[in-house]
Amino acid sequence: MKRPKYRVVKEQKASFPYAMMAFEGSEVAVGREDSEMPGWYWCKDKNNVEAWVPASHISIKDGG
Numbered sequence: 001m002k003r004p005k006y007r008v009v010k011e012q013k014a015s016f017p018y019a020m021m022a023f024e025g026s027e028v029a030v031g032r033e034d035s036e037m038p039g040w041y042w043c044k045d046k047n048n049v050e051a052w053v054p055a056s057h058i059s060i061k062d063g064g
Helices: none
Strands: 006-008 027-033 040-044 050-054 058-060
Touching (some): 006 027, 027 050
């Protein structure tokens, strides 16, 4: 089964220096939702850097 692709829709300023770099239009891999903070998803950028991203900042890409 092909996994859908997601696209960043809003930039987020990180509070630490090793942040995942994702700009509006960037594609990211979306993993599990945080059980303690619903609406936040574990994502990975094209450089394999991972971070929590709020659902309001990602959307599914058409054509997945």
